[in-house]
Amino acid sequence: MYQYTDTDQTLVDERVAQFRRxxxxxxxxxxxxxxYRALRLRNGVYIQTHAPLLRVAGPYGLLNSKQVRKLxxxxxxxxxxxxxxxxxxxxxxxWPKLEQIPDILAELASVQMHSIQTSGNCMRxxxxxxxxxxxxxxxxxxxxxxxxxxxxxxxxPEFDYLPRKFKIAVSGALHDRAATQFHDIGLHxxxxxxGEVGFKVIVGGGxxxxxxxxxxxxxxxxxxxxxxxxxxxxxxxxLYGRRDNKYKARIKILVKESSLAKFSALVDKEWSHxxxxxxxxxxxxxxxxxxxxxxxYDDQALEDQSFAQHQAADQAFATWVKHNTANHKVSGYRAxxxxxxxxxxxxxxMTDDQLEAVADxxxxxxxxxxxxTHRQNLILADIKQADLYSLWQKLAEQKLATPNIGTATDMIxxxxxxxxxxxxxGSIGIAKEINEALDDMDYIHDIGDLKINMSGCMNGCAxxxxxxxxxxxxxxxxxxxxxLTLGGSSENNAAIGERLGPAVAxxxxxxxxxxxxxxxxxxxxxxxxxxxxxxxxxxxxxxxxVYATH
Amino acid sequence: xxxIKDQQIIENTxxxxxxxxxxxxxxxxxxxxxxxxxxxxxxxxDGKLGIRMSTTDSADELANDLEKFQLIELDFPDFAxxxxxxxxxxxxxxxxxxxxxxxxxxxxxxxVFYLARxxxxxxxxxxxxxxxxxxxxxxxFTVNYQNSIN
Numbered sequence: 001m002y003q004y005t006d007t008d009q010t011l012v013d014e015r016v017a018q019f020r021r022x023x024x025x026x027x028x029x030x031x032x033x034x035x036y037r038a039l040r041l042r043n044g045v046y047i048q049t050h051a052p053l054l055r056v057a058g059p060y061g062l063l064n065s066k067q068v069r070k071l072x073x074x075x076x077x078x079x080x081x082x083x084x085x086x087x088x089x090x091x092x093x094x095w096p097k098l099e100q101i102p103d104i105l106a107e108l109a110s111v112q113m114h115s116i117q118t119s120g121n122c123m124r125x126x127x128x129x130x131x132x133x134x135x136x137x138x139x140x141x142x143x144x145x146x147x148x149x150x151x152x153x154x155x156x157p158e159f160d161y162l163p164r165k166f167k168i169a170v171s172g173a174l175h176d177r178a179a180t181q182f183h184d185i186g187l188h189x190x191x192x193x194x195g196e197v198g199f200k201v202i203v204g205g206g207x208x209x210x211x212x213x214x215x216x217x218x219x220x221x222x223x224x225x226x227x228x229x230x231x232x233x234x235x236x237x238x239l240y241g242r243r244d245n246k247y248k249a250r251i252k253i254l255v256k257e258s259s260l261a262k263f264s265a266l267v268d269k270e271w272s273h274x275x276x277x278x279x280x281x282x283x284x285x286x287x288x289x290x291x292x293x294x295x296x297y298d299d300q301a302l303e304d305q306s307f308a309q310h311q312a313a314d315q316a317f318a319t320w321v322k323h324n325t326a327n328h329k330v331s332g333y334r335a336x337x338x339x340x341x342x343x344x345x346x347x348x349x350m351t352d353d354q355l356e357a358v359a360d361x362x363x364x365x366x367x368x369x370x371x372x373t374h375r376q377n378l379i380l381a382d383i384k385q386a387d388l389y390s391l392w393q394k395l396a397e398q399k400l401a402t403p404n405i406g407t408a409t410d411m412i413x414x415x416x417x418x419x420x421x422x423x424x425x426g427s428i429g430i431a432k433e434i435n436e437a438l439d440d441m442d443y444i445h446d447i448g449d450l451k452i453n454m455s456g457c458m459n460g461c462a463x464x465x466x467x468x469x470x471x472x473x474x475x476x477x478x479x480x481x482x483x484l485t486l487g488g489s490s491e492n493n494a495a496i497g498e499r500l501g502p503a504v505a506x507x508x509x510x511x512x513x514x515x516x517x518x519x520x521x522x523x524x525x526x527x528x529x530x531x532x533x534x535x536x537x538x539x540x541x542x543x544x545x546v547y548a549t550h
Numbered sequence: 551x552x553x554i555k556d557q558q559i560i561e562n563t564x565x566x567x568x569x570x571x572x573x574x575x576x577x578x579x580x581x582x583x584x585x586x587x588x589x590x591x592x593x594x595x596d597g598k599l600g601i602r603m604s605t606t607d608s609a610d611e612l613a614n615d616l617e618k619f620q621l622i623e624l625d626f627p628d629f630a631x632x633x634x635x636x637x638x639x640x641x642x643x644x645x646x647x648x649x650x651x652x653x654x655x656x657x658x659x660x661x662v663f664y665l666a667r668x669x670x671x672x673x674x675x676x677x678x679x680x681x682x683x684x685x686x687x688x689x690x691f692t693v694n695y696q697n698s699i700n
Contacts, residue, residue: 007693014691022660035658038630121630151695157667158639161632238636239608273644278697 001062001369002147002291004112011155012109015116019043020102027099042122042160044090044115045101048421054093054101055118056108060128060146060170061089061372065359068370070111072355078104083355085340085348087412087463088167089127089372090118094419121249122160123153123234127169129177130373133292134335134381136327140189140197142172144288145226148280152227159234163241164249166234167206179374179490181205181214182466184251185233192220199226203233203263204255209458211465211496212252215260217267223285225271228278232271236263294330295367295382301332304386316403320392323403323445325383332385336366338378338395339402339410343435346428347413348376357398365391375412375451377405408450408517409435412463416456416473417480423456425473425480425506430454433510438517447517450530453488466490468531469516470497471509482509486516486542487534498539501547512546519545554684555650555672562674564600564621579623582607585615593618602654605633609640616647624670626655635668642669642699659683663690669699 004012019039026036040046044055056071063071071091075083078100084092096104108114117124126149133141149168153159159166169178172189180186186202199221205214221229237251240258255263311318325334338358340348350358358378362370365387366380373379383391395401404410411434414420416427431454438444453467457474464470470485482504485497504512517530519542524533534542551562564577569584573591579600585592592599600621601612612622622641624634634653641647652672653665662673662684673684 007695010693011691011695014693018690035629035660039660121632154695155664155691156696157664157694157698158635159632160664161630161635161661163632235636235639238632243631243633 001064002059002143002288008151009109009112012112012114012116015043015114015155016102016105016109019105023098023102038120041120042117043101043105044118045098046119046421048094048419051095052098052101053419054096054104054115055086056091056093056113056115057118057125058085058089058091058372059150060126060132060143061130061374062143063370063372065362065368065370067111067113068355068359068362070107070113072352072359074104074107075355076352082349082351084346084415085350085372085376085378087374087376087461088118088125089130089374090125091372092415094415116154117160119165120160121162121164121166123156123162123166123168125167126150126153127167127178127183127374129171129173130371130379131177131326131335131381132172133294134328134330134333135173135175135177136329137174138172138329139174139191140172141289141292142170142178142187142189143292144285145187145189145199145223146170147291148226148284148288149230152230156234159238162234162238163243164246164251166237166251168230174492176490176492176494177374179463179466181494182207182211182463182490183214185230186214187226190220196222198222201229204252204260205494206250206252207463207465208250208460209247210250210252211460212256213494213496214252215255217260217264224279224281225275226280228274229267229271231278232267232274235270236266240266297330297333297382298384301330301384301386304332304384307385307388310389314389317389317392319441319445320401320403321388323407324401324405325388326379328382330382334383334385334388335379335381336383336388336391336395337373337405338370338380338400339405340377340400341404341410342399342402343409343439344432345399346415347411347431350378354398354400357394358400361391361394375410377410403441404444406449406451407444408438408447408452409444410451412451412453412467414455414457414461420456420461422459423473424458424475425456425482427454427456427462427471427473430471430473430482430506430509434513437510437514447520448529451489452513463490464488465496466494467497468534469513471513474503476503480506482506482512484512484516484546486539487531489531500539501543504546515545516542551674552678552681553652553672553674554681554688555652557685557688559681559685564598566602566623577620579621582612600650603634603637605631607637609637609645612641613645616641616645616649620649621652622647622649623652623654623674626653626657628656629658629661635664638665638670639668639699659687662687666700667694667696667698671700 025031046053169183188200201218202214371379417423454471455462466488484500488497577598598620602623654674
């Protein structure tokens with residue numbers, strides 16, 4: 001895992017000092033609301049329904065145990081003893097006091113963390129595959145490139161006042177687990193005909209009000225040109241992106257309105273001036289890759305017999321292994337999910353005690369590292385199979401072992417009307433209702449792979465448009481209604497969900513979900529997943545049943 | 551009115567001539583439109599010449615004439631509009647403009663560190679009270695991750 005240099009540390013320390021001055025100036029009335037707003041947003045501070053919200057960067061989702069203990073400390077002393085993990089692999093605190101936020105940022109800086117550019121119209125936290133470096137289908141570990149991009153995007157002097165926010169995701173595996181086709185820029189590590197590894201560059205994807213699948217602008221980019229090519233795209237976007245309407249200001253609209261061919265020509269022209277002067281050196285790449293070298297795996301890990309015995313003897317453990325662990329590139333190891341989707345707690349939330357427990361488990365079993373997934377769970381990525389049983393028991397004690405990863409109750413959910421000032425409708429309450437309706441784990445496992453994403457408004461923070469089932473909260477004359485979409489996907493087969501029909505009233509939404517799942521159970525072919533069935537039969541059979549009584 | 555140039559407080563010696571106003575003696579700046587319309591007359595001007603760029607003007611269009619100007623003013627309509635950050639970078643980084651680049655209008659003191667890094671070396675405050683704040687904020691950071699113009 002990347003360790004800060006003196007430069008990194010100085011930069012975050014100076015950023016804390018800068019924000020402390022800005023906050024003092026604001027509180028003394030020397031800085032206008034409008035100006036301070038732009039500055040605080042660039043430090044992850046929103047003003048929400050009840051209190052400020054602080055969004056802390058989880059750089060490409062990677063944290064160590066010391067950092068997680070710090071999050072627990074912040075939750076305990078500055079907030080209401082919990083925090084929330086987001087779809088950008090970030091961490092949110094819902095109840096900090098504005099005047100204490102500079103102190104919180106200083107606490108974060110002491111463990112090599114920050115909240116820089118986690119909101120505002122600037123380049124945001126770069127995200128990646130939560131199984132980076134350990135998955136079996138990887139071409140190359142994307143994290144060194146994520147860190148290079150993190151540094152390049154941080155306090156970039158030219159691109160801090162873009163037309164709109166800008167998000168980059170990197171995937172190094174065959175299976176796209178980073179939703180790269182729905183980012184302003186998506187980067188895929190790929191091999192060319194000569195067997196060299198470079199980047200496929202995708203541009204102009206995005207979710208939110210106008211979901212668009214990104215287009216390939218460069219099928220193969222040599223690694224050494226990564227930053228010069230990003231610079232070219234950003235400069236063209238900064239100069240030509242629309243600033244007259246914030247709903248049309250993302251790069252996806254610029255690419256769409258000007259056509260990929262024209263946009264690409266502008267980028268190439270700009271890039272021709274840059275590419276030879278700003279190459280990433282082989283030394284820098286090698287040094288950065290060394291920061292992410294594999295930990296000291298036990299080459300005898302597969303010798304263990306207890307793992308198979310425990311699975312045979314304990315059905316609950318076997319079920320957890322099946323649903324909440326993933327294959328690892330090293331024999332005898334698995335990656336273990338920490339489910340933040342227990343039925344009775346808001347999706348993605350974690351208490352101070354749970355954070356500390358997971359930090360201890362990471363130290364005991366997973367080289368002290370913890371990852372955040374973009375579906376709002378955590379992963380301990382390097383668990384020896386012999387340790388999985390005790391890990392499972394300890395996670396279960398903390399209510400972090402619900403065996404539901406990738407299933408109906410592993411919902412992505414935004415904070416909704418309960419916290420967010422933008423929301424039109426509640427989402428946490430609906431998630432709870434759906435959980436209560438689907439309380440039979442065997443039923444959930446029978447349904448299998450299912451991604452339900454629910455957002456409380458059109459901004460789509462919970463990526464409802466790429467959910468296999470998407471739920472979007474809308475306001476109709478002061479009451480909460482929910483629009484349903486089916487068939488979305490953020491993976492390789494990227495697709496935007498199709499609208500099922502008119503919005504459903506709040507007291508009908510859970511029944512609608514249950515009905516959709518019943519249609520699937522009755523009409524699926526053998527081994528056919530929910531998404532495959534929707535792709536085969538379309539939305540009509542679902543629509544007929546959901547609206548049958550209307 | 552005082553301003554900051556190369557981290558020092560100095561007196562302004564320049565006057566902006568609006569598009570419909572008569573030219574005056576001394577050091578003057580004009581809009582890009584005026585420059586295009588009155589090039590001949592402006593070339594005969596006996597003081598120094600400057601250009602005031604708006605967010606819709608481009609460094610590319612000015613590139614061939616840059617040596618004629620001792621001053622380029624970047625006129626910010628709103629601090630949130632970042633286009634002039636790129637224009638400043640292009641003027642310095644691509645076209646190697648050596649004269650003064652001055653931020654005017656509605657930028658904010660909290661942006662001067664970035665503006666300096668993309669090549670702006672002079673800052674005209676909205677009010678005189680901003681002067682010490684601007685000087686202080688030019689030193690917000692001692693480190694950075696990208697190449698700088700300054």
